[in-house]
Structure formats: C-alpha cells, structure tokens
Amino acid sequence: MSDDEVVLSVRDLEVSFGTKRGRAQVVRGIDYDLHRGETLAIVGESGSGKSVSTLALTKLIPIPPGRVTGTAHLGGDLELIAMSEQELSHVRGRRVGFVFQDPMTSLNPVHTIGRQLTEGMRHHLGLSEGDARDRAVDLLHKVGIPSPERRLDDFPHQFSGGMRQRVVIAIGLSCDPEVLIADEATTALDVTTQAQITDLVAELQAELGMAVIWITHDLGVVAGIADRVLVMYAGEVVEAASAEALFARPRHPYTIGLQASLPVLGDVDRHDLAAIPGLPPAPTALPEGCGFHPRCSYRDDARCATERPPLTEVVEGHWVRSFYEVPAEDAARAAAASRIDIEPPDARDEGVA
Amino acid sequence: MSEHDDAEQLQAPDEPAEARWKETLSALFANRLAAAGVVVLALLILSALLADVVAPYAFTDDDLTRRLEPPSAAHWFGTDELGRDVFSRVLFGARVSLQVGAVAVGISLVLGTLIGLISGYRGGWTDIVLMRAMDVLFSFPVVLLAIAIVAVLSPSLTNTMIAIGVVFTPIFARVVRGSVLSVREEVFVRASRSLGASDWRIISRHVLPNVAAPVIVQTSLSLAFAILTEAALSYLGIGVQPPRPAWGLMLLDAQGFIATGEWWMSIFPGLAIFITVASLNLVGDGLRDALDPKQRSIIQSRGVT
Amino acid sequence: MTAPLLEVEGLTVHFSVGRGRDKQTVRAVDGVDLTLGGGETLGLVGESGCGKTTTGLAILRLVEPTAGRITFDGTDVRGLSARDLRRWRRRAAMIFQDPYASLDPRLAVGESIGEALDIHDLHQGKQARRARIGELLERCGLHPRVASRYPHEFSGGQRQRIGIARALACEPDFIVCDEPIAALDVSIQAQVMNLLGELQSDLGLAYLFIAHDLAAVQHICDRIAVMYLGRVVEEAERLGLYRSAQHPYTRALLSAIPIPDPVRERQRERIRLVGDVPSPIDPPTGCRFRTRCPEVFDACERIDPALQEVAGPDHTAACLLHGEVGTEVEG
Numbered sequence: 001m002s003d004d005e006v007v008l009s010v011r012d013l014e015v016s017f018g019t020k021r022g023r024a025q026v027v028r029g030i031d032y033d034l035h036r037g038e039t040l041a042i043v044g045e046s047g048s049g050k051s052v053s054t055l056a057l058t059k060l061i062p063i064p065p066g067r068v069t070g071t072a073h074l075g076g077d078l079e080l081i082a083m084s085e086q087e088l089s090h091v092r093g094r095r096v097g098f099v100f101q102d103p104m105t106s107l108n109p110v111h112t113i114g115r116q117l118t119e120g121m122r123h124h125l126g127l128s129e130g131d132a133r134d135r136a137v138d139l140l141h142k143v144g145i146p147s148p149e150r151r152l153d154d155f156p157h158q159f160s161g162g163m164r165q166r167v168v169i170a171i172g173l174s175c176d177p178e179v180l181i182a183d184e185a186t187t188a189l190d191v192t193t194q195a196q197i198t199d200l201v202a203e204l205q206a207e208l209g210m211a212v213i214w215i216t217h218d219l220g221v222v223a224g225i226a227d228r229v230l231v232m233y234a235g236e237v238v239e240a241a242s243a244e245a246l247f248a249r250p251r252h253p254y255t256i257g258l259q260a261s262l263p264v265l266g267d268v269d270r271h272d273l274a275a276i277p278g279l280p281p282a283p284t285a286l287p288e289g290c291g292f293h294p295r296c297s298y299r300d301d302a303r304c305a306t307e308r309p310p311l312t313e314v315v316e317g318h319w320v321r322s323f324y325e326v327p328a329e330d331a332a333r334a335a336a337a338s339r340i341d342i343e344p345p346d347a348r349d350e351g352v353a
Numbered sequence: 354m355s356e357h358d359d360a361e362q363l364q365a366p367d368e369p370a371e372a373r374w375k376e377t378l379s380a381l382f383a384n385r386l387a388a389a390g391v392v393v394l395a396l397l398i399l400s401a402l403l404a405d406v407v408a409p410y411a412f413t414d415d416d417l418t419r420r421l422e423p424p425s426a427a428h429w430f431g432t433d434e435l436g437r438d439v440f441s442r443v444l445f446g447a448r449v450s451l452q453v454g455a456v457a458v459g460i461s462l463v464l465g466t467l468i469g470l471i472s473g474y475r476g477g478w479t480d481i482v483l484m485r486a487m488d489v490l491f492s493f494p495v496v497l498l499a500i501a502i503v504a505v506l507s508p509s510l511t512n513t514m515i516a517i518g519v520v521f522t523p524i525f526a527r528v529v530r531g532s533v534l535s536v537r538e539e540v541f542v543r544a545s546r547s548l549g550a551s552d553w554r555i556i557s558r559h560v561l562p563n564v565a566a567p568v569i570v571q572t573s574l575s576l577a578f579a580i581l582t583e584a585a586l587s588y589l590g591i592g593v594q595p596p597r598p599a600w601g602l603m604l605l606d607a608q609g610f611i612a613t614g615e616w617w618m619s620i621f622p623g624l625a626i627f628i629t630v631a632s633l634n635l636v637g638d639g640l641r642d643a644l645d646p647k648q649r650s651i652i653q654s655r656g657v658t
Numbered sequence: 659m660t661a662p663l664l665e666v667e668g669l670t671v672h673f674s675v676g677r678g679r680d681k682q683t684v685r686a687v688d689g690v691d692l693t694l695g696g697g698e699t700l701g702l703v704g705e706s707g708c709g710k711t712t713t714g715l716a717i718l719r720l721v722e723p724t725a726g727r728i729t730f731d732g733t734d735v736r737g738l739s740a741r742d743l744r745r746w747r748r749r750a751a752m753i754f755q756d757p758y759a760s761l762d763p764r765l766a767v768g769e770s771i772g773e774a775l776d777i778h779d780l781h782q783g784k785q786a787r788r789a790r791i792g793e794l795l796e797r798c799g800l801h802p803r804v805a806s807r808y809p810h811e812f813s814g815g816q817r818q819r820i821g822i823a824r825a826l827a828c829e830p831d832f833i834v835c836d837e838p839i840a841a842l843d844v845s846i847q848a849q850v851m852n853l854l855g856e857l858q859s860d861l862g863l864a865y866l867f868i869a870h871d872l873a874a875v876q877h878i879c880d881r882i883a884v885m886y887l888g889r890v891v892e893e894a895e896r897l898g899l900y901r902s903a904q905h906p907y908t909r910a911l912l913s914a915i916p917i918p919d920p921v922r923e924r925q926r927e928r929i930r931l932v933g934d935v936p937s938p939i940d941p942p943t944g945c946r947f948r949t950r951c952p953e954v955f956d957a958c959e960r961i962d963p964a965l966q967e968v969a970g971p972d973h974t975a976a977c978l979l980h981g982e983v984g985t986e987v988e989g
Contacts, residue, residue: 190705220916261848263877275848540759549747646808
C-alpha cells in the first residue's frame, strides 16, 4: 500500500535536555524514512524517547533546555531541524498534523470546536471564515460526528472522550498534512472507543493518502495498524522491521521480552508471566554499552557492558541493535505466547443459545 | 524473578527515623537566604529580649535640648521630637511589635486552623455555617473590625493582640479549609482509611502535615500584616499606649516630620519593619521547602554550599 | 462448596449531584451481586464510568452503599459500627490504581506501611515494628533499607510494590485491587502481576481484581464479571467468558481488544458499537445496553433483564436473547 515516495526522512536525530544532574540523552540517534501512505509505529515505554523523538521534529519541546541535532527532510525539500520558529509555524498543523494523548487537554475549553477547527485552515490555507466553516463541517462529518453543522458551535466539554478525540483528529487533518503524528492517541480511551479511533484513522489514511506516525506502548494496537515498527528503548531504536516480520520473529531481546511478558486473551494455563526484570534506565543515568544489557537475559560477555551495539540489518528490512542473536526457538516461543488464542467471538458468530 | 531486582537501583542510607527533624533543619540551613533570615530573626528577638542591656538609653529618656538631631555617635539613629534616642526606641519597639505579631498570629493560627480543619474535613452544614461566619468577619475592613473589638474590650496591649488575632482568623480558616478540601480527596487519605485509620489519625498524620506549607507561608505574611495593623491601631490611640514604643507608633509619629527633612525618625522604624517582614518571608519559604521531602532532596542533591 | 468469603447482594451506590432543583441522582452502582470464595480471584471489568471502582470502594465501605447487603465471613459489613468497621478493615485491604497518589508524599515509605501496624496495634515496639516493615518490603521485592526513603524517590512500579506491602501489613484475607497495573509501564506490569499471583498462592488471599484490561484480568482471575452502566451484565469462569461470551456487550468488548498479532488482528471482524455510553444519571429503561446493542429487539425496552443461567451453571448473563427474564418496566 505504500508508494516509494519518501515524505519524511530522519537522520541522526538526537535530543538531549540540560538538567541539574547533567545532560539527559533522551534520543540517541535515530534514522528512518517514512513513505507516502505508510503507517510507522514507534513503540516503547515511558522514557524510551518515543514521543520526544517526534515532538522534536517540529520543536514542540522546550528549547532550551532541549537540544536537537540531526536532519529531518520533509517532502524531500524542507529540512526541519535547522528551521526557525517562524518557518516552523508554517509546517506545524499545515504539513505535519498532530493528535495527542489526552483529548481533554489538547482542546482549549473556552473556545468552540468550530473556532479551533477553522483557526488552522484560515492561518495556513488563507480560507475565508465561510469557506473554513464549510470545510470544518466536511471534516467533522468525515471523522464521524453526527449533525456537524450544529456541533460546530459547541464547546469541548459538550463532547464525550471519544468524540473529542475525533475532533482532535479533524483538527490534525484540517490542512491536508503529509504526515500525521498520533502520540498515544488512544491511550486515554476505552477499548471499544480505541477500536473506533484506530479504524477511523486507517480509513482516512486510505482516503487521503497521508503518512502516519503512531506512537504507542501497546503492541496490540501496533499489530492492528502498523506497516513498519520501530521499537525504542533508552533513547535508541533497538529493532526496526515490518509489522509482520516483527511479530512473526522478534529479534531483539527487549522486543522478545516485551512480547513474552504480555498476558494474552485465552491463555489456558496460567504460568507466571515472563517479566523483564528491573527498570528502564533514567536518561540521566544510561548504562555503559548496550542500553538494555542490565535487564537482558541474553547478555553473555563483557562486550554488552562496554560497547554500544550498532543497528545492523540482520535479514533484509529487519534491523536489530544487539550483539547477541536470540535463538529462533526463543523468539518463536515469545511470538507464540502472544498467539495462544482460541477463536475469539466476532460479528459473524451469532453464538446465542 | 529475583528479590530486590528493583531495589538495586536505590542505595538507601540506613538512617533512624529520629534523624528526620535534623534533615529538615539541615535542608533549611542549606538554603542560604532562609539561613540569613533565621540569623536576622534571632538577632531581632535577642535584641528585643535584651533591650534593657543593649539600649544606650531608656525609651522614656527625653532630652528636649537635643530634639530632632540627625544620627551621630551619641545617637546612632538620631533623636525624635522629644529628644528621645531613636535607636533605643527601635530596640524596645521590637519587643512590642514582635510580641503583638507572635501572639496575635498565634491566636489566629490556632483558631483559624481549627475552624478550617473542621470545616473542610466535615463538610456539609458544619462547613456552610462556619464559612459563612468567617465570610462575615472577613467582609469588614480589618482595622475597622479591630477598632470595634478593642472599643468593646477597652484599649490595651492584650486586647490589641486579641483583636488582631480574631480579625486574622478567617484568613487562616480559608487557607486551611481550601487545602483540607483537596488533601481530603487524595488517594493516600483513602488508603489510610482503608487500613482502618480513625478521623483523628488521618487529620494528624496526613491532613495537617500536608496543609502545613500554605499555613507557613500565610503565617509569615500575617506576621507582617499584624505588625502593620498594630501600627494603625496605635496611631488611632487604641493600640499600644504611649510612651511605650512600637514600630508602627513611631512610624506614625514620624509622619509629620518627613516633609521637614527629619528622615531618620521614619527610616529606622520602617527599616526595622521591613527587615523583620523580609526575614520572616525568607524563613517561611525556606521552611515550606524544607518540610517537603521532594524539595528537600533537591536541596540536598545540590549539596550544602 | 464451603460458604463464600464475601457475598454481595443488590449493592447500590447512588450519588447526588447539583443542589436544589438541579439535584440529580447518579446511579453509579445499581444492584450488583457478587460472590467470592477464600483464596479466589474475581475480576471486575468494564469501561470507564461503568461503576467497577465504586463497587470495590463500596464493598470496603470506603464509599457508603445506598442499599444492598455485604457479608464477609459471616459479618454483616453494612451493619458494623464505625469502630467495628475500622477493626474489620484489618481483614480487607485495598491496592490503588495510581501509585503516585496513593502514598503520602510527606511520609517515609516505611511509615506508610507502619501506619497499618500502628492502627491495629500489631508488631509494636521499635525492633519488632522495623523488622515487620522490612519483611513486608522484602516480600514485595524491595530492599528493607528503603523504608526511610520518600515516595518521590521511587518509580511507579516500585511504589506499587510499596502499596502492596502496605495492604499486606495486617495479614488481610481479602484485597480489592483497583486497576493495580493500569498506570505502569508494560514491562513492569508483568512484574506486578506475578507478584500478586505469588502472594496469593503463598498467603491464600482472595482478590477482587478491578481492571479494564481484559487480557490481564483473564490471566489473573478465576472468574470474571463484566459491568456496564452500574450493572453486572455477564459473569463466568475465566475461559468460559472468552470462549463463549453470551452478552452482546461482552462480545463487543472482546472483539475490540487488540491482539498482538498482525495477521489475526487484521483478519478479525470487529463488532462496532455505535454511540457513547449513556449517562448514569438517566440510564435507558429496560436493558441499559439497548441503545448501543447490535442485536436489540422490541422486548429490550420493555423488560429490565436479570442475570440468568446461560451456557452452563457457572455462566450467567443479563440478556433477553436468552429468554425474557427480568422485570417489566412500569408505565
């Protein structure tokens, strides 16, 4: 489904923050290409740098204390990292749209949603108020809000959580961005609402052809929507692959550990979960060598503790940052663990006695 | 999964619980401004206590031949319109001002905290009745209300303190009630209740320590206002009675001499009030931070410099 | 079967919001029956606002129930005086969702744990108290020496361990776990779930495990009750619920949970629920799920369905598709 056209090309992206305890390396050099119409999922836990790495692209982090280096080419021409604040204001919301985690706080409670929707279109696209309103109605209709003409003049608190997130998505899409960044966009929502929102984004993507970066900690969501996946840990990408390859054969010990630690619907025998011991490191106290080695059950020699492993292409299109190759059977076990799964009920199965 | 796998990242110093107040103190003194405030306050209190010994003259010693003299070796802060030594009067005035401040604010602190606690914790009708009563008190101008109270009780130092104490009570009651209302809803209060804690235990162990910060800040502000209110009452002749010196009284006495150039009469008592209020605020801020475990470890991680 | 440890019948919690003429009643919990045996785990799942947390709080009387009976090991919990209630709480503890808010920031964590001991006059004496606190911390995977540290020095997972240690302090028989892993990172969730499982098998604890994450609930629970708008709509043994969910809401919930497997996840057909959960101030008449139910029919408006046996003796659902069992709506 993805064209070959690269819409966003990120190289050597590093983000650090000055703190009282020295510089915190939050993102330690990540590279990726995002293609037109593609969904890239960035997975990680809190503190892995997954959110910061995308917020930093358009300087949505405080600078200083933040510092961003590297390059990010948007649409082949614009380099974002070196841009001034002034130039970036024409990129944010126009060419890169955002959907944040909490729909309650990402909407301004004192303005109507109509105003919040039309603001960007008038600023970026120079639409008249009337045109912008017409377009806002279309957008609300598109994201599934019933009777959009009437709801334009409502305030955010008059919408439910799921509806609010739909409004936020409409705002994110209002100027036809090339890239939509969804940062934990469904984390605050209930599962049935989450399903509605992920479906909605997929439909809109197919219709409008924008690329989506979906930031999440939920491997289940990733499996549902992603074309490609970056797994982040301690500020770096530890594994990058297509979604199919990643779930069929995870290769980094962290990814494997994460998959194996998930409780799975329908597991018959209730063994202890294979938890990853310990805690993720603080960005101010990153371990020497491999970022994951203190928690890694495969670490074998002194090398893991002293030398930072490079991100290497193990098989075509599958990149792993580890010295150690995890045996296929371990990976298979972890992958299978997430699949012990009796046929779940779905719409086709009436199942009523 | 091994035991302690999480704990390895925490190297805990093995310290007895009794050392905690020392920790608070050391955190207070690690804050240089607060430490300066403590030193200045200590000096003020000491000089107030030892005014008899330290002051070069008695506060009533007048010498009409040396009226309105500017500061000199004999009279460091100059003399007033009756030829009294301003330095000595500032020292003796510290007694009255600090006493009025401490006692009056003490009264309002105790009363206000009690009312605020009951009101915030009980809620419902108790809250409505108590808070309306406080609103009524609060709606009068502070000085006017104090005048009314003193007028009923007859003017004296004690009654001045009582009046100021009563007048300031609603401020504390409101501050405490507001904090109690938010602390009461905290999950850790519910957690404590789930363990079987009584109301008394919850209030003393969880609510009070957590409302301490705003109360301390309010105390340092109120002390300053109390000293100023005392000045106003004294000026109106219903506070401290002359010839006892009080800073406010001196300041107001000096009012007529500012235009004619006798600046020392107003500058020095004014400076005394300013220094007292400023150091109270510094100590208040420092205490607030030192009592908060989170702030405390930030202070300590910076190192005691 | 021996007598259950906990029996809840018709538990109801109504709150008033607004004043005077705007006064409205929120039916947070509206007639919930639950049974829990000693050493057993009952899961309570549902989406936000369904009343699951309020149910847990009401069972411990941390929120006063409006109606219903709570029987714990022969004791009528609602009949306890304030004093006896405090004493009873030694036997029934709670673990909270937010490990950041559930510990008093001004108390060293050892003191938070020790508070439970002081309240019930257990392990008193400096040495004994300290030893017990250390033992509890160790039991939960923390070093005894961290007792003198303050909550802000710990990570979320560590704080949750402290919360668990506090709940264990008085050797309860029963713990209400309110979303104990929801606020934790994925790799830490498994640690805490394992710890809870371990403690249960070592100490014979009974859990009421409240969560929205069905996969986690299913992993840790023996039986699961599904709540919607203040009611239990289905209850079954853990695998039974998954294999043959009978209530349309349970089916929708199950079908919405993402599975970490791209092939299956993309083939799966979801049951799409339309609209939002109605307000508990004014729940729909008859079946409360009827406004969103894909299988709604005319009786749903007329009859308020009761739980009835479906697909086996241990499996109940409140749905009229299984027979029109319930109470007629008046008017």
